[in-house]
Structure formats: C-alpha cells, structure tokens
Amino acid sequence: MRGHDLINTILPDELLIEIFHHLDGQKESRDACSLVCKRWSRLESMSRETIRIGASGIPDWCISLLVKRFTGLRSVFIDERLPVCLQFQTGFSHRGNGLVGRISRHFKPRITRGSSDVLSLLSTLHYAPENSGSEEAELELCSLSDAGLTALARGSARLEKLSLIWCNAVTSQGLKSIAENCRALRALDLQGCYVGDQGLAAVGECCKQLEDLNLRFCEGLTDTGLTNLVAGCGQTLKSLGVATCARISDISLEAVGAYCTSLESLSLDSEFIKTSGVLAVAQGCQSLKSLRLQCINVTDEALQAVGAYCLSLEVLALSSFQKFTDRSLCAIGKGCKNLNVLTLTDCYFLSDKSLAAIAVGCTELTHLEINGCHNIGTSGLEAIGRSCQGLSELVLMYCQKIGDNALLEIGRGCKLLQALHLVDCSSIGDAAICNIAQGCKNLKKLHVRRCYEIGDKGIIAVGENCKFLTDLSLRFCDRVGDEALIAIGRGCSLRYLNVSGCHRIGDAGVMAIAKGCPELVYLDVSVCRNVGDMALAELGEGCPLLKDIVLSHCRKISDIGLGHLVKRCTRLESCHMVYCPSVTAAGVATVVSSCLSIKKVVVEKWKVSQRTRRRAASVLADVCLEL
Template sequence: MRGHDQINTFLPDELILEMFGRLDSKPSRDACSLVCKRWLALERLSRTTLRICATGSPDLVVDLLAGRFRNVRTIHIDERLNISLPCQPPGRRRRTDIAAVSSVKLHCANEKNGSPDAGSDSCSLSDAGLTAIGEGFPKLEKLSLIWCSNVSSLGLISLAEKCILLKSLDLQGCYVGDQGLAAVGQSCKQLEDLNLRFCEGLTDVCLVELALGVGKSLKSLGIAACAKITDTAMEAVGLHCKSLKNLSLDAEFIHNKGVVAVAQGCPALKSMKLQCINVTDEALSAVGTSCPSLEVLALYSFQRFTDKGLSAIGNGCKKLKNLILSDCYFLSDNALESIATGCKELTHLEVNGCHNIGTMGLESIGKSCPRLTELALLYCQRIGNFALSEVGRGCQFLQALHLVDCSSIGDEAICSIATGCRNLKKLHIRRCYEVLSLSLSQGSQLFFAKISCYSTFPWLILLG
C-alpha cells in the first residue's frame, strides 16, 4: 500500500487483527503480512501457533522467532520432520515457513564448512532451545516436543519456571528425567494434558511429585513404554488426580493394583485405553463399578481377563459409546452380549482378532444398540452372515462398516446392510473371499465403497 492510502490509515488495529483472525490458511496470513510493515507487525502479534522441524538449528530458530511472535500460545517441535530448501538470495528474502527458515540455516552452514555433515550436531533441539522458549514465550499454553532426544531435565526445569501458564505438554520420545517433570508439577499449576509416551528415563518418583503438584488440574495422562513406571505411580494418580478424564496406559509392569487405584480414585474418567498384559478381571471389575461416566474403552492384547471383566463394564458403564477389543483371546459371545444389554448408547465398535467372538455376540449388538454408527470387524473368522443381517435390521444409523479377513461373511450380509442401513457412507471390505458380487440398493446413501477381495473376481465399486 504505497502512497496515501486513507483506508489503511484509518483502519484501527483491532479491526485488522479481527480480519487476520478470520483467515483459515497460513498462506493467506503470510500473504497479508507482506502488504506493508504495519500489517506485518500486526500479523506477528496475532500469530498464536508455531511449528518447527528439526532440520537446521532449532535452538537458533526458536531464539529468532521469540522476538517476532510475542503472543504465541502453542508450539509444536517434531524432530521426525525433515524439510530441505535451498538458500534464497540476500536481496530477495521474505518471511517463510518456520520449517524453511530452519532448513535454510543448516544448508548455509553446510555450504560454508564444505561438508554436507557439518553442523549436524545442531540439528536437534537442546536445553538451550527450551530455555529460549521459556524466555521468549511466557504466554505459552501448549508445547509438543516429539522425539527431541537432546533435551534433558535442565531445559525442562528452565522452561517450567518461565511458562507457568502451560496447560498441555507432550514429551513423546524425550529422554527427560524425574527432576524436569517434577519441576513442571511444582511450577505449572494449570497443567491439564500430559503425554509421556516412550519417556524411558522416568520413574515413579516424577509421577508422584507431579500428582502432588498438578493433581487438581490434570485431566489427561498418557504413559507408554516407560519401563520404570509401576503401580506406585498409578496409586499416586488415583489419590491426587480426582479430575482425570482420559487415561492411556501401555505398561507391562502395571498390575491390578495400579489400575484399580486409578478407577476408584478418578470417578470422572471418560476415556480409558489399556495395554497391560498383567491386568486381570479384577481391574476391569473396578472400572465397571467405579467409573459410571466412561464413554471410551480400548483394550489391547489382554491375555488374562475373561467375559467376567467385560460383563462388569456392561453392568456399570451405561454411557459407553466407543469400544475397541483387540487381540483379547478369552472373550466370547457372552462378553458382547453383556455390552449390548447394558450399553445402549454404543456408537462405535471394533472387534480385532478376538477369535472366540462369533455370530451370536454381534447379533446381540444389532438387536440392542440402535445408535451404532461405525462397526469394524477385523480377523473375525467366526462371525457369519446372520450377525450382519441383524445389524442391518437394527442399526439404521450405521455410517461406516469395515470388514477385513472375515471368511464367513458373504453377499447375503452385505445386501442386508445395504437394505437396512440407509445412512451408510463408507464400506471397506478386504480379504473377505465369500463376497463375490454385490447388490447395493439405491436407497443406501453410499458415497464410498472399497472392496478388495483378492479372489478370482476382485471388485472395486464406487457409487454416487
């Protein structure tokens, strides 16, 4: 806007900021920031999210960006990202994507040193970068550090002391220690969401300290592949984290004692995803008895619980909407019948590799769960046509059906679904060799159907 532009001159800053807030895409915001220096400064003030990849020198990039974007509240740093762009001529520099800024710096450093490997030590975020984040973004509320292997407790302590407004912290794959996470619990009293997947350096000590510090605010907790986390940590969570709503737990050293403590201490739980090989019916019974608000339950690779545990879920968790059963070999039709009888609000069901569940179990779902909208049957050899026929009659709101390697399901079942499920939008069939031809009624609003039978007569059907 060169010359005397009275429209731009008289527009208040608040109105321009409101305009930036209504732009959906980053390219549009970038384009607006190039209009004039005033718009550039205002756009920087309105920017609330930054994404940084590991290509280049993340520490330096964070330091540079901190002076430009003072109101950032969300930062994502992912060391799995790798974007390589050529350097731009000095006379044609413009503000680019954050990932591009990072890659340009590494490219230039390598060219200067004459080696493509030079400067590779600076390709990972370090404690210096975390310190820069803490000093440069005091309003930070959400931070994701994905596989940032060079950060340690020292950097996390520095960040926690500065970013006291932090509400969400993702440390997936970061080898931080107990002291760093304990500092988060002491300083970030508003923390609600914490992901500790693949944080191998943590022990029970940090989770106990964390539960003491932010137990009143913590709502979501994810733990996976943390071999030093035991029932002691879960007992602390159950004792202090009364507002916990989401728990994702993948730990081979967690037993009934830990899961029972969380179930009994956190009655507000709405989502629970468990992969704990040492957990038995006792733990699931506690969940069914103490968690009446549970809406999502995912059970992976359970070898030590039976129909008794899932029956407790059916009897106590009346609000259950989403159920995933994967490789639970000791469950039978009785387990699904218990869910069907007690969980009338069920909308999503996935049965994967549960070889003792057959036609009768799914038939009960079709009869008793009319709100079902998505059904996935994976490697279910014992479920036959009659089960899906019952689903077709009773689940008129079904929108998505996934069938993989179900050798007992054929054309009859698919036709029943097409006739009864008029809202069906997605049908995915793979390795179901009895499905050789399809007759889908026009009354079914099928927008996408992918059928891969890998038989003598493979079919690919797209219906509008």
C-alpha cells in the same frame, strides 16, 4: 480511489488484530496477510498464536528466530520424527551484524511460514555456530536442545500448549526452563523425549494449570518424577498418557489415583503396570471418561473396579490382554451405561457373552471395533444389532467366527450405520453385504479387505441402496468385477475409491466410475492388470478434481493414457506408477510438466530423464523418485 490506502488509513491496529484472530488455523490466509505491507506483517506477527515446526535441521536457530518474530505465541508444536537431509558447506562468517551461512540446496526447513518470509526471518538472526566440522556438532545442530527450549521459554511466557515429539536432545534442564517461565502451561506432550524426573517435578511445582500430559516413550522417567508432578498439579490434570516407560509402575498410578480426582482420560501401555495400579485409578478417578489399556498383567479385578466406580466412562479400548475374561466386560456392561466407543484387540478370552453384556447394558454404543478376538462369533454381534440402534461405525478384523447372520441383525437394527470395515472375515459374504445395503441406507464408508466371499452381488446392492456412499475400498476382493463398479457409478458419488488387487476389474468398471463420480479425488487401481489407457482417458474427462492416483503394477497403462489423464486432471498431487512396463520417461515427463500441483511421483529411477529431474527440482516441493 485508485492508489489510496483506505484500509490502513481507517482501520486501527486493534481491529486488524481482531481480524487476524478470526484467521487462526488458516495458515495460507495468515501468510498472505503478512505479505501485504510492513504494518500488516508486524501486526500479524504480534497476533499469531500457533506455530508448527518439523525437522528443520537447525531447530535451536529457528526457535530463537521465531520467538523474536512472534511474541504472542500460545501453542508450539515441534516434531522431529521426519528425517532431514542437511549438508553444511564450511565457512560460516560474519558480515556486519548478520549471518552468512552457505547451506546446500538439500536443506529445506519445514515451518509454518511462506518461503520468502522464512528467508527474511533468517536474515534477522544474529547467531553463527563455530565451524567445528565434527559429526557430533553437526548432529547437535539437527536436534532441538535445552538452549533452544530455554529461548522458547524466555520468549513465550504466555505459552499454553507445548508439543515436543522425539526431541531426543532435550533434558530436564530445558524442561525446567519451560516450567519456570511458562506457568500458564495447560498441555505438554513429551513423546519420545529423554527427560528426567527433575524436569517433570519442576512442571508439577510451577504449572498449576496443567491439564494434558503425554509421556509416551519417555524412557528416562521413574515413579519419582510422575509422583512429584501429580502431587503438584494433579488436581487440574484431566488427561494422561504413559507408554513403554519401564520404570513407571503401580506406585505412580497409586499417586494418580490419590491426587488426580478430575482425571478424564487415561492411556496406559506397559507390561510393568499390574492390577493394583489400575484399581487405584478406578477408585480415585471416578470422573474417568476414556480408558485405553494395553497391560498384559492386569486382571479382571481392575476392570470390575472400573465398572463399579467409573460410571461416566464413554470410551474403552482393551488391547493384547491375556488375563481378561468375560467377567470384565460383564462388569462394564452393568455399570458403564454411557459407554459409546468400545475397541477390543487381541483379547483371546472374551466370548459372545461379553458382547451380549455390552449390548444389554450399553445401548448408547456408537462405535465398535473387534480385532483378532477369535472367540467372539455371530451371536455376540447379533446382540449388538438388536440392542444398539445408534451404532454408526463397525470394524471387524480377523474375525473368522462372525458370519452373515451377524450383519443381518446389524442391518435390521442399526439404521444409522455410516461406516463398515471388514478385514479377513472369511465367513462374511454377499448375503451380509446385501443385508447391510438394504437396512443401512445412510452408509457413507465401506472398507473391505481380503474377504473372498464378497463379490459383485453384495456391492451391486450397495450401489442400488446406499446413495450417500462416498468412500469405498475393496482391496484384494477376487470376486469383485466391473459389474459392481458399474452399479456404484450409477448409484453413488464417490470421492475415494480403492480397488487394489481386484483382478476382475478392468476398463469398463473404472470408466463407469469416471462417468458417475465427478467429485472423485482419490483412486487406487494398483495390481488391476485389466485396467488400461481407455480408463485413464475417461478419468481425465470425468474426474477433474482427482488429486491422488495409484497405478502401480498396471501392465496395460502406457504414456498415451497418462497424457489423456493429465489433460484435465490438473490438480493431481501424487501419482504412483511403479512396475508399469509401458510407461516410459516420456510419460513421467508428461505428468511432471502438465500438473503444476504435483508433489510426489513414485516411479523407477531409471525412467526419469535428466531434463525432467531438473524441471522437477525447480517446480516441485518434493519429488520421490526412489522405490
């Protein structure tokens, strides 16, 4: 009956809360529910378990407010990497019990609530900073401090996941508050935080359920802190990440090997870690499933131990090793039969023998990346093609010795291949791409960059054979022209296309894509000097779902083409059109006024009129007008 609230009359609080729990991860839906009525707002606040906060400018203030509003928080993510433009106008004052603060229009808090809700939350906070006017006080306002972390700890005793990314002002004192109050903590990310040993030791003493710990770029830590932590909660620890911590050495890893018998994932990036540390982990953490190493002082002995003890290893990533040889991967191939992801980056002393050993021993391999390993050539990859039939993703970067025959074997043996990435592989040409197209008909993603021997013939074969292809990138491939895109438009329904720097591509190729790929959402035709207004007009007619377009350095594009584009591409969110000499202030105004969803426009500042700037400031969330 009209005007009668049946839902609130019939449904009890418990059922509404259960409904809200089914909306976890759907921010817009939860925000909408909280605006229905006061009851829904109260219940939604009680049931919300996750919040994410960016560079708010006043994080302590926001935290104090949020923990009062959301009393059931289990996951909090704070990331201060993004800069914030915060300009306070002096004159904070009290009116009754509220706070009146004049904050300039440049201050835009980024938190996971609707803007109207944020304003209502701000009005409930009874806190006013002193008007010191000093730069130091203003900087303190811009970074989360121990006071904010203490407020979070006291208001969120059920907290299970806490992420503090580049919160530089947080110290051991704040971390101790978290440890003492949030004893159910399971995941802690301290990337870029300058916390000390005392805070980490407190976590080890109080948080006996801790499973995931990230200490990347925590420069204030030493072996003492990490050793005390793993001594306290090492039995439950499953994931550990350490990077650029100059005072964490093999002593810590020996403690990890002794206490963390359930460790499944380890990521190490340090020039101070040596063989003995990794050796201790391999011997003590035999449940290890993921190992990522960038340690230039570790030798073959460490990887041989991994191959001997860590028989459950599934993911292995080795980067910038100067002391590893083929003996390492031969040991991995012999012992780690469950390996399915292998990444090799700048491992100069590995050769085809290593890949042959992996191919024979690790037949379950699904993802392989070879980046800058200059001694690996065609025969090694041929072995992978013959033995690893479940390979689904292959990445070859800066591999000058790998030729067409390698991809011939991949095409023959790896029928399940879905993604292929080629970067600066000068010996791979059309024959290789034709073999892939004919053998790997399930290919969904093809990314090629600066492979100058690949041209129309190979891409035409892809269009004729790979009907499931949705993501195509052909950056700076000089031999690819319109004929290739015409074949792609006929045979594939792309969602993402990047042909940046392909000088032979013009209107005909882009028009074929517009006609054949109605679900296209991303297009980059930058530095394609033959693409003009006719292509944009056809895109406007054929690709109504387009969200992002990059037109920079396209000299034939003008205001007329932009007008045709935005007539039907009303979902456009970003448009890059730097160094398009025929685009004027009128064209920029057309894009801004026609696309209500636009969020980012990259163009020369002098092409933006004062009227467009005023309109953008009132309508858009974020307009980028600078280069």
